[in-house]
Amino acid sequence: MTHTTSAVPNFKKIWYVSLPIMLSMFAQNIVSATDTAFMGHVGEVELGAAAIGGIYYYVLFMIGFGFATGMQILISRRKGENKLSDIGPIMETGILFLWAMAVVIIAASIMFTPIIMPKIINHDSILQPSISFLNIRIYGLFFVFINVSFRALHVGTINTRPLTYGSIIMAITNIILDYVLIFGKFGFPKMGIEGAALASVIAEAVEAVYFIIYNSRPRIRKVYKLFYFKNIDLKLLKHTLDVSIFVMLQYFISLSTWLAFFIMIEKTGEQNLASSNIVRSIYGFITIPVWAYAAATSSFVSSAIGAGYTRMVPAIIRKILKIGIVTAILMVIPVTIFVKPILSIYTNSADLINLSVSSMYVILGANIIFACGCVPFNGLSGTGKTKVAMFIEMLALTCYMSGLYVLVANSSHNVAYIWFSEYVYWGFLLVFTLLYFHFGKWRDAKV
Secondary structure: OHHHHHOOOOEEEEEHHHHHHHHHHHHHHHHHHHHHHHHHHOOHHHHHHHHHHHHHHHHHHHHHHHHHHHHHHHHHHHHOOOOOHHHHHHHHHHHHHHHHHHHHHHHHHHHHHHHHHHHHHHHHHHHHHHHHHHHHHHHHHHHHHHHHHHHHHHHHHHOHHHHHHHHHEEEEEHHHHHHHHHHHHOOOOOOOOHHHHHHHHHHHHHHEEEEEEOOOHHHHHHOOOOOOOOOOHHHHHHHHHHHHHHHHHHHHHHHHHHHHHHHOOOOOHHHHHHHHHHHHHHHHHOOOOHHHHHHHHHHHHHHHHHHHOHHHHHHHHHHHHHHHHHHHHHHHHHHHHOHHHHHHHOOOOHHHHHHHHHHHHHHHHHHHHHHHHHHHHHHHHHHHHHHHHHHHHHHHHHHHHHHHHHHHHHHOOOOOHOOOHHHHHHHHHHHHHHHHHOOOOHOOOOO
């Protein structure tokens, strides 16, 4: 096997890198799913409020996640160039910047959320629980920004196993605390939706402690020159921002449209909102394998370019894409067969289950289109062309919002029709990405 062909990972290597990411994402989704499931057994109003509050939180979280994605691209490139000692300063500068960002976002949220939420939520019954949820949940940014920094380190260096352990610890902590705090067990007060928020914050803090301890080991610190914190490297911060600023904007706007999706559904009724929160949670689970392959694609592409194998990028993307499509199909089959039993995990309301079935079938089909669009798009980000990736996403989101508006206006409050907007978004993202790979100058990216 030549060095060129070895730049294209085999299935074993793709699986080795992707599996821990899958497991970590699975554990992270358990946090959201646990909140959703417990809220479903508390009441439809609480379930809907958790949906709005949760998406609002993730819009803010994605600003930091976008910066961490830029860190990951830089870390992958330095690994490909075999400049491992440059990785620690990237991490240190990134963590300090993200903590400063968390302070600003939390302060802004405390000031403006009570002003913003009444303008976007129609039902008074959902408004106050959503604000109560956010007033606690927002403090999780202190810890989750640390976690995404270490995710960038481990995905970027293709050492993803620690992500699994950290996420499992977080998921177990969240499940236990959800049960204790939401329902008031073992002498704790019954906190309801506020208990779900507090449980998630504590779980994220526990995961952050794990990552700090794991990466404080002398061997890791020595190899990457990590945790020395001598000076804040403003030049390095600017370089990281040059790569990540477009990803940050891209993720923020992307999740803002996801929030807009739920706001539009909220206006069609509380039960539709509750149903969509359940469907969103299940959709999050079935997309996990492809998201993991997509994250691995970004690192493989960036590392290959750093090692001088730019011409092999299309082959890397094609190989991982084939695996992603097959996996997406395999994920759809069991969920299709057991759709009602799966929905019953989230709620014991027969009406809510029946309402959600049609939406489930829609998103199961969307999962295939999602696989086709997600892997190539993340491969494009891995080349370092983050400004182009943001522009492509803006085009796709414009098509998505237009389609969403038309679907909402013509759905007659049938929420399943609204979920067809997923086909619009991922379909256009795929088309625009492939057009750029064919006609664009992606080979000249410098990071």
